[in-house]
Amino acid sequence: AGSIILLINFAVLSPDGFIAKILFLGKIFPNLAEAQAIFAPVLQGSTNIMAILITFLVARNLAIFFQQDDLLCGLTAIGSFFIIYTPYLVVDNQAYMTTKFLGAQGLFVALIVGIITGEVFSRLARAPKLTIKMPAQVPPAVSRSFKVLIPVIIVMILFSVLNYLITLIAPEGLHDLVYKVIQSPLKDMGTNIFSVLLLGIISNLLWVLGIHGPNTIAAIRDTIFTEPNLANLNYVAEHGSAWGAPYPT
Incomplete structure (x- = not known):
């Protein structure tokens, strides 16, 4: 969606765009360029948050493969992604989170988190001893959440411990470590x-x-x-x- 909107913005809505020049849209609509502001924010909800989407989809599809609760697995993966996210920056008692690794630069960690969450969650959810069974009169949505509550907690604790260990060697977190060690060299190769x-x-x-x-x-x-x-x-x-x-x- 982001690529299509970008194409529309600079091929159609820009006075210097290829299609705009062919159809003389700049002369027909003098304020044509102002329409770009309408569609520009689409990138914020597509390419700029790709890492979050990939995290959810990888974990969800692994849960589907193992025939477990795919939605809760995907949501757990997103939570895990932010557990190991780059530490917040505190300025004047206000915490700020960088968006640097929400897009393409966070893809490697997104894949790692999605795979680990999908595998661990699905295998734990299949263990009868880790399943909380609610009475029949409990609403299905509530019962569904409690059924995998223990696997969710274990996954969250796992990533919390992992995050702590990583910050001992890389204060900026796993994203910065992976980007410098793995993703950046691969990018240079490409x-x-x-x-x-x-x-x-x-x-x-x-x-x-x-x-x-x-x-x-x-x-x-x-x-x-x-x-x-x-x-x-x-x-x-x-x-x-x-x-x-x-x-x-």
């Missing part, structure tokens, strides 16, 4: 022509062997290129042009 050529060669070799090349390397490709692509997308959103984008390759 922003040069050699990585593109290498992935293309591997993909075609897999086709020769009868294996669907693009699908096979999709996980690696998406991991490497997602952040640079979103960085370029945000650059276009801010500047109205792809000229000078940080990752032109």
Whole structure:
């Protein structure tokens, strides 16, 4: 949705946009550019919070695979994501949370949290001794929450302990550690022509062997290129042009 809105904003609603120039929309609607402000906030609810969405979806789909409560598993994953999120910054007795790792830069941690939560939650929820059974007269929604209450608590405690241990070696938290150690080097790999050529060669070799090349390397490709692509997308959103984008390759 964010990409489509961005396309509309700068191809249709911008006086310098490709479609706007073809249809002379700038002359027909003199205040055309002002309409961009209507759709610009869509990015705040799409690409800028991608890490939260990925956390929920990964955990939810794992719960579906294990035939457990997918909604509560996904919500537990979001809670876990914020347990290990970058520490709040306190200024004048006010706590501020950075949004830096809510988007593309938080994807690695989002995947890690989603996988761990989905696996641990689902396996604990299957244990009869950890299931709280409510009387039949209790409303289904309440009974549903209590049924997996112990797995939720265990997952939350697990991430709290993990967060404490991580802050001992990385005061800025897991997001900053993972970004510097793993995600940033992978991003650098994806922003040069050699990585593109290498992935293309591997993909075609897999086709020769009868294996669907693009699908096979999709996980690696998406991991490497997602952040640079979103960085370029945000650059276009801010500047109205792809000229000078940080990752032109």
